[in-house]
Amino acid sequence: MADAGGPDLTGAWQDAITAAERALRGDRVTRAQVVTTVEVLCEDLQLLDRPSVGRHINYLVSLLDFLGLYDTSRVLLEHVASCFVLDPPALNMDAAVRNQLAVTFAERGHLPAAARLLTGSAKGSVWTAATLANQACVMLRRRDIERAVDAAFRARQAVVPAEGDDETEEELDVHVLATAVLAQVARMGGLHAVADELVDELEGFVRRLVRLLGGDHPKSLSALVTLAWAEFESAREAGESQRIERAGDVIALAAQRMSAILGTEHPRSLSVLQIMATVEHETAWVLGSDRRLQGANALMRATVRRADGLRRWDPWSLGLDETIEVERAAVAAIPVGHPDRAVHLTRLGNALQARFKHTGNPEALFEAIEVGRAAVAATPDDHRDRAARLTILSSALQARFKHTGNPEALFEAIEVGRAAVAATPDDHPYKTVFLTSFGNALQAMFARTGDAEALFEAIEVGRAAVAATPDDHPDHVVHLARLGTALQAMFARTGDAEALDEAIEVERAAVAATPDDHPDHVVHLARLGTALLSRFARTGDADALSEAIEVERAAVAATPDDHPDRAARLTNLNFALQAWLARSGNLHSQWERFERTRAMQDFEDPLAVWERLARLAPPDPSHDSDADR
């Protein structure tokens, strides 16, 4: 290694880089040996304590990616990122090193680490400009548009070469990047005339950079693609199909050339491929060509597969705070009326609800509700996602009711949930999800107000959810259980025998549909037992009582000694058995004998007591009938 090394390239660094270079040349070093050297490097506690660490990491990661050692390169970067957290003073490094590291992280999608490195820009005109331009790029990718624009303007102002001086490579890099950010933001904001002026400026910077570096340099190709993308957006806005196709063709050629220089694994190759897929898709759409669209779909699949294969960080899978931050910025950036706005409002609302669940912070919930309302308002009535967005809003309102007890929130949740169900076609894949959410709101209303109408509607909704779910679907039994609960509540509220009969059938189906070793099996048994006891209590139905004893006994047997529900299930079994004993006069003596044996050895074990009783009084209906006689 001639250039990337230096006086501080010693020890573990030297070993790792040399091994990777030799493996790349096919020079008797295996990939496994390269991995080992990087593992040793990651044990270096002074990993960042050298002036050229930015260059070394960038170079080594590129080599590892080229060797197909994506996990190893990722581990190395994660180790570096963890160093920043564990040892904040390690960030007190030269601005150039910070920027080099930020480039490495940003190219591989790890934007939080890149942003952390760029915070607190260093002194010095060129480095300051580079840091600002990098900040603009990272902010744009994180959808913090306002700060992106501010940083981009400041970056351009920071690059003012003395009169007569030739522009340096770094100065042109800064101009290309900052101008590209501004053009992109202007286009996103609908400022097309401004964007077109910026594209004119961008062209000049790109031409000068290419003249400086030559056409074979990857940065020349990146600059070309950036210009081609800006030109594509300008042409699309102007509706000029020939310009659109020209830009797409240039990007396609550049994609091949970039891969021919850096390999398909390099982040620059992947980035150009992503642009190519985007442009080809949008071109197919503009031209209305199904054949082009099929090709674009194949291209998109390949792009996604390649990105996944490289195991990059996905900016949309970062932490919750990160998601909220970027989605909030996206909402701020997308004009009202744009179809993407509702998408980002929904994502923001979901993230805010998740934050409320994690932190209990009501402000997050209140914002989620406002955002949810805005998402619904931004969604046309006939949009296929309208029901989903209504349901998300209803869910947030229900959470607010639970948190604050505010009945207005519950009223609104029901209205919104009802609208969601009404907007859902029968064959919608998420229909049962919307029905369930609506049913929960109705049951909450019944629980709060005792409103039988709400409960009646909840039962109707529950029946619809059961009917909409195939018997072998994992959610089928869940919907059965919810319906059973509502039906038992209806019986308790109104004494409606038909509701109770239906509840028993539903609970039997739930028990039958749940494997014996499933944790929910005992829950369904207990509910069925309760329903059967209710029928016995209401009608004196001996069959119901016998079945209740059998079911309650199974429920108790399946409940661990230390389970909080064990006492309640024993009580139910106790009740059932006492009732059975009360009906079985010929066994009264045995009951009395039990009463007398309270001092017996197994008294402390209630289950053993009841099982002993059960042996004395098997719940056999024929036996019961005999006793009655």
Add this chain to the structure above:
Amino acid sequence: MDLYQARQPLGAGFLVMRRFVLTALHCLRGLTALDADLDIVLADGSRVVGRVCRQDKDADLALIEISADSEVSQPVPVVGVARGGDRWRGPYRPADNEVELSGRIDSGAVRYLCESGASIEALQLTADQRLGDYSGYSGGPVEGFAQDREPAVVGILLEQAPDRADASRSANVLFAATMREVMRRFDQFDVAHLIDVLRPPTRQEQAAQSRSAESPSPRSQADRVDIVIDTFQQLSDQVVMDPTHVTELRYLALKYVFERNPDGGASWPTPGGPT
């Protein structure tokens, strides 16, 4: 893909993008005239018309432009860089009764003096098949493949090395131009030219370009063998981020929409989603 003229097979080609096919110039010897139309059979079996638009006699390469009225989808880019020690194969066979070539990539990039006299960046390949004569395979793509990597087209087969002991035979060593070399040889792929395609230059720009053309590119590394290593070293010094990332939001939006329609669908998917 296959090249024909009047149903007579000419040789193999490689679709670089929807408008251009690369091949070895000598594959086109059978053409009645270099500006004659030829038929191109694409990978999906469809047939389009093209015409030679550039030839590089030094490196034995030709570029064919597909007729503008043909609707061809942009191919998925599969060009890549070879690593020494990887395996290779040549998916093109001159005829159905010919074998498919495969073997080992001895070197990711070497200087090679072509029969025509040109010095090019080439891959040195060892073939497993030991045919003794590899005529007819020229112009076909060379695929490199290795563990944890997608196969990639890393070169275009050009020449076979003669057997020193028996001049009537060829050794089982072949040479292929790297894709980087191939693409560098045609102005259609030149970055400055492509900028002009995008935005025709002003007089001032033309003057600046002519001044620039007088001096060689200061960063050209065409004479280096360890080109990939050298390029990585150059890029490892960079302090400014890749400007193509400013487009990422659009790609992520499209990806999001696409993943909600994993089959791709036959029509433009509707944006939106609850999650």
